[in-house]
Amino acid sequence: MRGLLLNNYYSLQNNIKSSLGIALLLSLVSFAGVDHSVLNAVIAAQIWIFVLSIGASLQMDEASKWNRFELTMPIRRRTVIHAKYLSFLMLMLMGTAVSLVTLALTYVSKGDIAHLNLSTGYTFGLSLSISTLAIYYPVILKFGVEKSEQMFMVSVGLSMGLRFLVWMLLNLYMDDVNFNGPETGYGALLLAVLLFAASYVAAVRIHRNKEF
Amino acid sequence: MNLSLEITGLTKSYADSGFMLDNVSLAIPSGTIMGFVGENGAGKTTTIKSILNTVQIDSGTIRLLGKEMTDRDTALREDIGVVLDSANFSAILTPGKLAKVMRGIYRQWDQELYVRLTDKFALPMNRKIKEFSRGMTMKLAIAAAMSHHPKLLILDEATSGLDPITREEILEVFLEFVEDEHHAILMSSHITSDLEKIADYITFIHQGKIILTAMKDELIYDYGVARCTSDQFRRIAEGDRLAYRVKEHQTDVLVKDRRGFGQQYSGIMVDQVSIDEILLLLVKGEN
Known part of the structure; x- marks a missing residue:
């Protein structure tokens, strides 16, 4: 297992470096005196940017x-x-860790971050990353990496659709639920985690029956 | 006789291409090298994939080092070294990083042996695999395959595309490997001259079927090709010819016992035969 994780x-190493560079650059936005909605977007992007490169890595494995x-x-x-799934989690963990730099810089520039509600950034970034990978990987495993980019875009679209679904469902039972609000965020995150678990089980089954 | 690999009645079909491995059987005694020969698409790689469990077989049994291997038999796979015809490893790895990956997978990984082999093959430890020539990549694959002390090496076109000097170096390593009587090699190759140098047995496969398995020395020293005129060809009993090929001015006939044939059919010239020519006669000829 250790060897596989290392491989x-x-x-992913080169892509991680690029993602890290972009994510750290995004952190500098916190010095611009922007409001919390922009900071939420930055945090979500910092988490999500790390999963963007997964397709290139899978293509590399296929080519060799x-x-x-x-x-x-x-x-x-x-x-x-x-x-593979542990590596996905590590990528998202890296994104989350880099987002803490944004918080630290915001604290340095503003002095106080207690009043900022940044849960939307974390729930949005994590749920989008988790559900994108949960949809994308089993499909790629089943059908191959030839249409990796298109499948990634489809997975992102479906993940956004799932968030929309959660928002619609919550609106059936609660009043004034905001699409970017914490209820939708936590609901979408919970759904993404469940999807990730189901995706793992599906991927194991696909791999067990796949011929290489 | 201990068998390192034993395949009995292996069948595997592909619905999309219509290709089928048909009742493939072969056995490799420990301490020997078996060359596995056939034209492109004959079924060599499918047989190797079946042995390695990377495809699901339809029927038959495959015993590696005396055991049938399932996905769970990880300990058995410690004893099997594999070199496939492709790069095998991620192009961005260096031999140094590859060793770290392998060390995290093989309990039997021997770093000292790996360093010795990469030194012997003059492979730079810090250069990325994508910068390697095909020869260097294959040498690295061989070094990695041997550095966890396998008992059985399975090589799919491991020497193809390599220059004669590199091939010679690699063949020497294989010969050293089978000096241990518990070791064995299955080596598929298009380069029959390599097999003539090191193989103990040769198995020929054609259109998914094994058409001949014999000891290499028998093939080289006993088998022969009779160069016949059409009158001479008509004299030859059907049972005395393995295959024949009609050419413009003569008919070539593959015979099993060159000397005996010469005595029985005086006046027919019988030449020594190469592995290549045997393959050609078996594949392109008629029975």
Whole structure:
């Protein structure tokens, strides 16, 4: 498992560096004296930007036929999937960690951040990242990486659709639920986490039956 | 006789292409090298994929080091080294980083041996694989495959596209490997001259079927090709010819016992035969 995680990390390393650079640049927005809605958008983008590069890494593995080769090593198929999903979580964790820089810089520039409600940025960034990967990876595993970019865009669209669905459903039972509000954010995040778990199970099944 | 690999009645079909491995059986005794020969699309890679469990077979049994291998048999895979015809590893890795990956996967990983082999093959530890030539990439794959002390090496076109000097270096490593009587190699290759140098057995596959398995020495020293006129060809009993190919001025006939044939059919010239020519006669000829 450690070796697989390391291999995933090496495959993503260059993209992680680029994402880190962009995310850190975005942090500088906090010095511009912007309001909390812009900060929320920055935080969401900082988390999401780390999952953007996943397609390139999967394409690299496919090109080198690593996907076939790893099955000849002393690991089980489900361990391969396990390592992939752990790598996804690590990417999102990195994005979340970088967003803390934004908070720190905001604190330095404004002195007080207690009054800022930044939950929308975190719930939006995390739910979008989690559900995008949850939809994208099993589809790519099943059908191959040839249409990786298109599938990524479709997954992002579906993830936004899911948030919209959560907002619609909440509006059926509650009054004045805002699309960017915390209720929709936490609801979408919960749904994304459930989708991620279901995606893992589906990916294990797809991989078990897939021929390489 | 201990068998490192035993395949019995293997069938595997692909609905989309219509290709089928048909009742493939072969066995590799420990301490030997088996060359696996066939034209493109004959079924070599599908057989290797079946052995390695990367595809699901329709029927048959495959025993690696005495055991049937399922997804759960990770300990068995510690004992199997694999070199596939492609790059195998992510192009952005360096041999140094690859070793870290492998160390995290193989319990038997021997870093000292890996360093020794990469040194022997003159592979720079800090250069990315994408900057390597094909020869360097294959050498790296071989070094990685051998550095976890496998008992069985499975090589799919491991020497193709390499220059003669590099191939010679690699063949030497394989010969050293089978000096241990518990080791064995299955080596698919188009380069039959390599197999003539190191293989103990040769298996020929054509259109998904095994058409001949024999000891290499028998093929080279006992088998022969009779160059016949049409009158001479008509004299040859059907049972005495393995395959024949009619050419413009002569008919080539593959025979199993060159000397015996020469005594039985005086006046027919019988030449020594190469693996390439045997393959050609078996594949392109008639029975």
